[in-house]
Amino acid sequence: MAPKHAIEQQDNRVTLVGLGPMGLALAEALLNQGHSLTVWNRTPGKADGLVAQGAGRAQTVSEAVAASPITIVCLNDYETMYRVFDLATAELEGRALVNLTSGTPSEARTALAWSAEHRVDYLDGAIMVPPPSVGEPDAVFLYSGEQGVFDRHHAVLTSMGDPRHLGADIGLAVLYNTALLDMMYATMNGWLHATALLESANVSAQKFAELALGWFMPSVVDYASLAERAPDLDAADYPGTLGTLEMNLNALEHITRTSEEQGVHSGPPRLMKEIAEHAIARGHGGQNYLAVYELFKKARPRS
Ligand SMILES: NC(=O)c1ccc[n+]([C@@H]2O[C@H](COP(=O)([O-])OP(=O)(O)OC[C@H]3O[C@@H](n4cnc5c(N)ncnc54)[C@H](OP(=O)(O)O)[C@@H]3O)[C@@H](O)[C@H]2O)c1
CATH class of the missing domain: 3.40.50.720 (NAD(P)-binding Rossmann-like Domain)
Structure with a gap:
């Protein structure tokens, strides 16, 4: 105590x-x-x-x-x-x-x-x-x-x-709370869906976690590197020099098709694919993946 x-x-x-x-x-x-x-x-x-x-x-x-x-x-x-x-x-x-x-x-x-x-x-x-x-x-x-x-x-x-x-602004606490939970559920669902893909080939969640959480997330989807890229979101600056949204759409198509082939629920990757397609339709295809942020922002009317 x-x-x-x-x-x-x-x-x-x-x-x-x-x-x-x-x-x-x-x-x-x-x-x-x-x-x-x-x-x-x-x-x-x-x-x-x-x-x-x-x-x-x-x-x-x-x-x-x-x-x-x-x-x-x-x-x-x-x-x-x-x-x-x-x-x-x-x-x-x-x-x-x-x-x-x-x-x-x-x-x-x-x-x-x-x-x-x-x-x-x-x-x-x-x-x-x-x-x-x-x-x-x-x-x-x-x-x-x-x-x-x-x-x-x-x-x-x-x-x-x-x-x-x-x-x-009295609404900020619950708005931050909701935004952080939004991020938490997206991350959890990403991990759960990825684990289901591997489970379709009889790979255990523990075995997959060694690679996914032991190496992939810390080094590839590293949160510190996301923090470094936050200024790009504020500046709406998404250079596609190292990879474009068009290229990412290919990856999202593969995840969707693989989910179907493996008999795994394909809803989550299909939704991500559709979001990328919409962003490309709005002219962001040559920019990097973070440009989907423009689509997320523009889904609501501006005051
Ligand atoms: N638990 C968590 O992990 C967690 C984490 C973060 C935030 N929160 C938030 O904290 C708040 C409370 O959560 P909680 O987990 O303690 O449980 P909860 O089930 O959300 O709330 C329980 C409380 O509400 C009262 N209540 C419900 N209906 C009522 C009514 N008609 N009239 C009077 N009192 C009523 C209950 O009284 P009785 O005891 O008489 O039923 C009890 O005091 C929620 O807004 C929740 O979202 C919870």
């Missing part, structure tokens, strides 16, 4: 609403860091273990909110947040609400407007780690909203992990 921080000299009261697997992890971290914690959950029994460790169990949401200058929210969705806090708007006035519930940028904007209406200091946030990592110093939590609110409550936010403030 982590040592308790000496935070007694400042107001260390925190309220937490929502005790699912993530809320329970947040509560443990806050208790470990010496906060005076008050909790509320729809199913009160989930607080039993926390109460045994010194947390206070509020009977109502209003009582919970009134117990601390800051309330952390970790519920299943934003609709539930309104259902729960509509009963405590008077107590919320002048206090801070930090919402760690997952959602969309539009939901975050609606929550900011709701908070402004009730004169609540609102921060929107996203947790980038699973429950067992909460409380570790490198557990990244993303936040967006007013810098002053973030600064005033920095000690509480640091007790749960490594808080990163992304800007005043």
Whole structure:
């Protein structure tokens, strides 16, 4: 268990609403860091273990909110947040609400407007780690909203992990969260589909991983080299000197046809092939593969 921080000299009261697997992890971290914690959950029994460790169990949401200058929210969705806090708007006035519930940028904007209406200091946030990592110093939590609110409550936010403030635009935390998950699922699906291709020839996932993850990903799809190429995306500069999108389309066709020949699901490579074909149709065929970024950006209307 982590040592308790000496935070007694400042107001260390925190309220937490929502005790699912993530809320329970947040509560443990806050208790470990010496906060005076008050909790509320729809199913009160989930607080039993926390109460045994010194947390206070509020009977109502209003009582919970009134117990601390800051309330952390970790519920299943934003609709539930309104259902729960509509009963405590008077107590919320002048206090801070930090919402760690997952959602969309539009939901975050609606929550900011709701908070402004009730004169609540609102921060929107996203947790980038699973429950067992909460409380570790490198557990990244993303936040967006007013810098002053973030600064005033920095000690509480640091007790749960490594808080990163992304800007005043309230939608940024969930947008970053969604973008990172998008990257995670694409990477996972790439690995799973590639492993299925090899499984069609009775190669085990472990055997394939030796080459794929031991050598190919670190040296060929090396993330440091992607970071070096990020400025090209910002500059829309995709020189095709070392390989063109036309050449990559050949590779994507081979992956699609091989998947079909091997009896492996061909949906993922076919989609990638179609994306490359669209980019070529828009004139990017002589540029390098990163030019598909132009297609991704242009799929949405520009403001
Ligand atoms: N678990 C993870 O690995 C993880 C990682 C990152 C982010 N998150 C995010 O953290 C948030 C919480 O996740 P979770 O894993 O703790 O579980 P969850 O199932 O998403 O949320 C459970 C919480 O929501 C409450 N709840 C659900 N419906 C309710 C209702 N109608 N009225 C009042 N309360 C209601 C539950 O109360 P009861 O206990 O009474 O059912 C419980 O407190 C989610 O937004 C999730 O996306 C989770």
